[in-house]
């Protein structure tokens with residue numbers, strides 16, 4: 178059975194889904210996106226993702242084609258049609274189709290594309306072993322708080338990681354880690370404190386990051402929201418990343434420097450467990 182996707186108002190098999198040639202998402206990267214995890218058939222933290230989508234759209238002045246209830250229905254329907262109970266739902270909104278001209282078109286309606294990626298998240302092999310990370314210069318624009326479909330810098334960063342045998346790239350600006358190519362980056366000091374970069378235009382406000390910070394506070398783990406350098410990361414007791422498609426993933430090596438004893442650290446493991454428990458708790462998503 179082929180994957181069912183949603184494109185501009187219709188559910189259809191992936192092979193039949195053709196994006197219009199003059200879509201501004203294709204020509205200009207003029208669009209924003211979201212990605213939501215699915216666990217036990219339920220959307221994880223969906224309201225927070227829809228809130229961030231609303232914000233991204235507002236910041237780039239693309240009208241939101243759907244209400245939160247409509248988006249939620251589309252996501253759930255897409256997961257249902259694909260029989261997906263664990264994985265990731267991607268959805269993007271572009272400014273739509275118009276003759277190529279940089280300024281906003283007068284009458285375009287937003288383009289919407291959504292698809293599922295079924296994959297194990299809870300039992301992902303990387304969660305057991307931890308992953309390797311390399312650092313690369315952060316080549317991105319100055320509004321990284323907007324979840325824009327312009328991801329060329331991240332494509333290059335993550336390809337460099339792959340070629341170095343690593344699974345994620347941490348981007349670095351002025352000696353400080355900004356974030357991962359598609360994840361938020363954290364370290365844990367030898368005193369057991371979580372260190373994470375504060376929110377600003379320099380990073381995406383990660384939804385998993387936000388949930389994790391609240392959970393770590395409840396668990397009594399100390400937290401410092403501040404910048405950290407690459408050198409500090411090399412010396413950290415533990416490191417991890419968060420994202421909607423991986424939840425909490427341990428990092429066991431940065432630029433070839435072994436983190437801790439080279440295995441997922443105890444605080445990271447605990448945070449991952451707490452997060453998964455929260456994600457599978459009854460009525461975790463607002464429905």
Ligand code: PDD
Pocket residue numbers: 212356357358359360361381382383384385386419420421422
């Ligand atoms: N990426 N930072 C960047 C640059 C990201 O692209 C992502 C997510 C995150 C984590 O945000 P969240 O916890 O809301 O997923 C941080 C998604 C998963 C992606 O592009 O596939």
